[in-house]
Amino acid sequence: MARELDLSQKRAVNADLNSVVSAGAGSGKTSVLSARFAHLVLEKKYKVDQILTLTFTKKATVEMYSRIYSTLKEKAPECTADFYKANIKTLDSYCAYVAKMGCRFYGVAPDFTEDKNAVYQKVEELALPFILKHRDNFAIKALVQTKNFAEIASGLFVKPILENSSVAEPIDFDKEIEEQRKEINRVWKQAAETLLKTTSDTVSAAQNYSGNITATIQKLQEAVASIDMPEIPSILEEDFDEANIEPTESFVESFDPIFNFRMPSGKSNPELDELKELIRATRGCVESLYPLVNYVAGGKIIQALIPLLKEFQELVNGIKRSHGILTFADVASLATCVLRDHPEIRLAEKKKYKAIMIDEFQDNNSLQRDMLFMLAEKTERMEKGIPKVEDLEKDKLFFVGDEKQSIYRFRG
Numbered sequence: 096m097a098r099e100l101d102l103s104q105k106r107a108v109n110a111d112l113n114s115v116v117s118a119g120a121g122s123g124k125t126s127v128l129s130a131r132f133a134h135l136v137l138e139k140k141y142k143v144d145q146i147l148t149l150t151f152t153k154k155a156t157v158e159m160y161s162r163i164y165s166t167l168k169e170k171a172p173e174c175t176a177d178f179y180k181a182n183i184k185t186l187d188s189y190c191a192y193v194a195k196m197g198c199r200f201y202g203v204a205p206d207f208t209e210d211k212n213a214v215y216q217k218v219e220e221l222a223l224p225f226i227l228k229h230r231d232n233f234a235i236k237a238l239v240q241t242k243n244f245a246e247i248a249s250g251l252f253v254k255p256i257l258e259n260s261s262v263a264e265p266i267d268f269d270k271e272i273e274e275q276r277k278e279i280n281r282v283w284k285q286a287a288e289t290l291l292k293t294t295s296d297t298v299s300a301a302q303n304y305s306g307n308i309t310a311t312i313q314k315l316q317e318a319v320a321s322i323d324m325p326e327i328p329s330i331l332e333e334d335f336d337e338a339n340i341e342p343t344e345s346f347v348e349s350f351d352p353i354f355n356f357r358m359p360s361g362k363s364n365p366e367l368d369e370l371k372e373l374i375r376a377t378r379g380c381v382e383s384l385y386p387l388v389n390y391v392a393g394g395k396i397i398q399a400l401i402p403l404l405k406e407f408q409e410l411v412n413g414i415k416r417s418h419g420i421l422t423f424a425d426v427a428s429l430a431t432c433v434l435r436d437h438p439e440i441r442l443a444e445k446k447k448y449k450a451i452m453i454d455e456f457q458d459n460n461s462l463q464r465d466m467l468f469m470l471a472e473k474t475e476r477m478e479k480g481i482p483k484v485e486d487l488e489k490d491k492l493f494f495v496g497d498e499k500q501s502i503y504r505f506r507g
Contacts, residue, residue, distance in 0.1 A: 100130060108134050113471070113492040115456070124495045125159060128452055129166040131493055136167065136174050141449050144180040147470070149189055149453040156185050159454065182448070186463065187423060190430040193466075197433030197440050201263045207419045207426075214422050217414050218257060222248035225407055234399035251400070252407050261428035262412045262421060268401050280330050283387045287327040287346065290380035294350055297373040298322065306366050311359055315370075318352035325349045330391060338394035347384050354381045427462045434469045438477040441469055449491065456494035467492065 100108065104123060107116045108130045116127060132148065135141045148163070150156045160183045167174050184192075187209070195205045226248045229235055238247050260266045298319040304312055328342035358371050415421055421429070434441045451470055456463070465481045471491040472482040 100126065104130070107131070109138075110493070112490055113487060115494045115496060117496055124454065125162050128159065128454060128493075128495060129162040131452060132163045133166045133170050135450050137171055139449075142180075143174070143177050144182055145447070145449040146182065147189070147448045147451045148181070148183040149186050149451070150183070151186055151455050153185055155454060156183055159183055186453070187426070190423075190427045190466070193433055193440075193444065194426050194429040197437050198429055200437065201429060201432065202416050203262060203421070203429065204416075204419055207421050209423055209426055210420045211422045213418070213420045214415060214425075215253075215257065217418065217420075218253055218411050219249070221410060221414065222253045222407070225403075225410070226252065229403055232399055232403060234396045234403065237396050237399075252404070256404070256408050256411050257422065258424075260408055260411070261425045262415045263425070263429040263432040265408050265412060266404075268405055268408075272397065272401065276330075276332070276335055279387055279390055283330055283343070283384070284327060286380065286383050286387070290350065290377070290384065291324060291327070293373065293377045293380050294322065294324070294353060297353060297370075297377050300366075300370050300373050304366065304370065306364060315356060315358070315374075318356050321352050322349065330387075334391055335394045336398060338392050338396075340388050340392045343384070343388045343391060347381060347388060350377065350381050353377045427466075431462050431466045431469075434466060435481060436479055438479060441472075442474070442477065444470055445472065445474055450493065451491055452493045452495075454495050456496040467494075 100123070104127050107114060107127055116124070128148070132146060135146055136143060148159060150159055160181070163181070163183065164175060164178055167178065191209065194203075195207075198205055198207065223245055226235060226244050230239070230244070235247065238251070242250070256266075301312070301315050301319045304316070306312070308316075325346050328346055330343060333339065334342065353374060354377065356374060358374060363371075415425065434444065448470065451467060453467065456467075468482050468484075468487060471487045473486055473488055476482060476486050
């Protein structure tokens, strides 16, 4: 006999709106999900095959199936006659099911298998010969000065492509570089403005120092007096393309008089402590700019590397298609793309289920969240793309997640 639920658990089971239950291990999550399933069948009059229940492991699926069946059998034995139709699945198996419905749109045959190890093995076999074939490429010649060919193949080709690219959504390298450059410019401007402000405060504190003017303080005053506050240079497209660091490096070096100044330890006072802290802060601001300058300095290497990454990505996706082997990331991405880009398939899936429950939900997995949102959107919505919260049915989703995880909370 199932144990009695507490007040909070009962409130979750009987909730009439999209809900997230935040609960840790051993807190009765499976009991809540089982009771929720029974509530939907007995009180809402849903058929067992109108409830989609997703878990993350086969073991959890078996346990969930057993617990829900036992709960229904205890409360309403007559409802178990059709329980063989219940849709209690792993997220993996459901993604594969959806992916197979629309994989043809992405050049993948529906008889694909999920085999991460096979994919990695074939891609690793491909990588080193690919690098050696292109060993005269400017980027490879530069990188081999610090890494061997095998390390370049694994660290810069195999791992990034397999971890960040999928057969349905390959990396758009040109777009990524464009976004990176925008972000570098944004961070550069922000950090440079902070440096100017901190330097100005340091100069003012040094020049207006009212304590004992020692030889060290005098040298500091002379150092700050030599600084001519420069204009912040923008990083232009041609600077990235040609690895032109002269404008940015010149700007950073303008602050060398403070960056290279070292205050001796010894007797102290509040005003002197404040001055030391300002010097440290200025030095920290300068140090934060060097990685950005280094990014610009690597511009030619990046420019030469991108065509190789594009070619390698095409080869990898070709292997996946020709051998019919995908990683789970491929399958999950494929399922999401099928639902997102093909409203007719999405509509059929939406109509199947009146309720969706998922165990161990984590909203830091955007693919998982997006797929569930598309299944729970209002029936009439047929636009391509991911729905917003306001586009969802008000009572279709029931998530249970670990309280230590990042959990999406619905507005209202």
